[in-house]
Every structure is written in C-alpha cells, then in structure tokens.
Amino acid sequence: MTILIDSHCHLDLVEQTTPSHLIHAAQQAGVHYFLSVAVDLEHFPQLLAISQQHPNVCVSVGIHPNTPCKTEPTVAQLVELAQHPEVVAIGETGLDYYRSHGDLRWQQQRFRTHIRAAREAGKPLIIHCRDAAADTLRILQEENVADIGGVMHCFVEDWAIAQQAMALGLLISFSGIVTFKTAKVLHEVARQVPLEKMLVETDSPYLAPVPYRGKVNQPAYVKHVAQFIAELRGQPFDLIAQMTTKNFLTLFQPTFAVNCSTM
Numbered sequence: 194m195t196i197l198i199d200s201h202c203h204l205d206l207v208e209q210t211t212p213s214h215l216i217h218a219a220q221q222a223g224v225h226y227f228l229s230v231a232v233d234l235e236h237f238p239q240l241l242a243i244s245q246q247h248p249n250v251c252v253s254v255g256i257h258p259n260t261p262c263k264t265e266p267t268v269a270q271l272v273e274l275a276q277h278p279e280v281v282a283i284g285e286t287g288l289d290y291y292r293s294h295g296d297l298r299w300q301q302q303r304f305r306t307h308i309r310a311a312r313e314a315g316k317p318l319i320i321h322c323r324d325a326a327a328d329t330l331r332i333l334q335e336e337n338v339a340d341i342g343g344v345m346h347c348f349v350e351d352w353a354i355a356q357q358a359m360a361l362g363l364l365i366s367f368s369g370i371v372t373f374k375t376a377k378v379l380h381e382v383a384r385q386v387p388l389e390k391m392l393v394e395t396d397s398p399y400l401a402p403v404p405y406r407g408k409v410n411q412p413a414y415v416k417h418v419a420q421f422i423a424e425l426r427g428q429p430f431d432l433i434a435q436m437t438t439k440n441f442l443t444l445f446q447p448t449f450a451v452n453c454s455t456m
C-alpha cells in the first residue's frame with residue numbers, strides 16, 4: 194500500500210474547517226500522516242492537543258522567523274516543550290529577509306537558539322529560508338547542524354544551494370511551488386535531488402499546488418506535489434511516495450512509525 198506523508202502543514206491555521214475534516218479528506222487521497230508545524234509558542238497547547246486527538250499527527254515546537262515576539266524564547270524553554278512525545282522536531286525556524294527588514298540580528302540569534310535547542314533535545318530542525326540562503330547556510334555550518342539533522346522546508350533555491358544543504362546533512366522538501374510552470378530552477382533541483390534526500394509537503398494553508406493554485410491549500414494536495422515530481426523525473430509515483438515516507442520516518446521518528454511499517 195502506498196502512503197504519503199505531508200511533512201509540513203499547519204492544521205491549526207486552515208480556516209473554515211477543522212483538523213478532523215482535513216485529515217479525513219487527506220486519507221481519502223492516500224495521505225495518512227502529518228507533521229503540523231509550530232509558528233509560535235502561544236498556540237503550542239492547541240497544536241499539541243491536535244496531535245493528542247489524532248495519533249497520525251505529530252508536531253514541532255518553535256517560532257517562525259517572521260513571528261513577532263515580546264520575549265525571545267530560550268534554549269531551555271524550547272527543550273522543555275520538546276519533551277512531549279508528540280514533538281518530533283524544532284521549528285519552523287530560519288531566516289526570512291523577504292518579509293522582515295532592517296537590522297535582522299535578532300532573527301539570526303533566534304535561529305541559533307533553535308539550533309542549540311534541537312541539539313540539546315536530540316530532535317531535527319525544520320528550516321525556513323527566504324532570500325537568505327547564504328546566511329542560513331553559514332549559521333547552520335557554524336552551529337554544526339550536520340550532527341543534528343533536519344530539512345530545508347519549502348525549498349525554492351537553486352541546485353548549488355541544494356547541494357550545499359545536503360552536504361550539511363539536510364533533506365530537501367518540495368511544496369506546491371514545484372508544480373508552478375515558472376519554477377524552472379526548482380524543476381532542475383527536483384530532477385537532480387537523490388531520492389533518499391527528498392521530502393514532500395503542502396505548507397497548508399499556503400501555496401496550493403496546481404491545479405488548486407491560489408486556493409486554500411490542504412494536506413490532501415500533497416499528492417499533486419508527489420505526482421508532479423514523479424512525472425518530472427520519469428519515475429513511478431509509488432517510488433516517490435515510498436521514498437519520501439521512508440525519509441520522513443527516518444528523520445523524525447514519530448511514534449506512528451510503528452504503524453507505518455506494518456502497512
């Protein structure tokens with residue numbers, strides 16, 4: 194049986210529906226497991242509750258680089274929250290010079306705090322990077338991410354950057370952006386990335402893939418991302434699904450991994 198995992202979604206941010214509905218719709222499309230990613234700490238209890246109600250959902254803990262904060266998180270605070278068995282990763286964290294401006298040292302410091310928390314908690318990182326590839330890679334290298342592991346989520350950079358990220362031990366995750374006709378540079382990356390380095394995601398409710406571009410995204414649509422990559426590479430859809438599922442389970446080791454291996 195072919196199963197797909199949405200490696201990055203925000204089940205709590207999709208409006209006018211419930212996580213249960215989204216999960217049900219996804220299951221109809223063969224998408225059985227989900228990593229619902231944190232963007233702030235205020236809503237972390239609600240995120241955790243979704244995971245506790247749905248054993249096929251795991252979560253992360255962290256603060257998105259664009260989320261405004263009155264007080265910056267500490268390493269100890271993130272590590273403590275990461276102790277819940279539902280938490281499989283730290284993030285999403287990283288750098289975003291597209292939406293934040295001015296002196297962004299606070300953002301870099303927040304990123305380092307997350308990397309250090311990931312090391313201490315023994316959990317991989319979910320990395321967001323927009324218009325900041327050079328600094329992101331530099332900080333990851335300085336903080337020795339290679340012995341922590343993680344994923345460059347919603348990858349939109351070129352093949353050279355992808356190679357540098359993989360050299361640091363990171364996986365490359367493709368979102369609906371890869372299905373956009375104009376994303377030629379990204380198509381090249383999706384053709385070349387080794388199967389054992391690849392994940393797929395929706396980033397719901399954002400960035401719906403073709404043919405839903407412009408609409409509200411949902412985890413069920415990760416199927417279109419995987420299908421597009423399969424066609425692009427001339428490989429069977431089942432192979433893309435199997436490999437991305439295997440890579441996900443290896444990186445995040447969610448408690449539901451036990452059920453996946455018996456499917």
Ligand SMILES: [Zn+2]
Pocket residue numbers: 201202203230285396
């Ligand atoms: Zn996200």
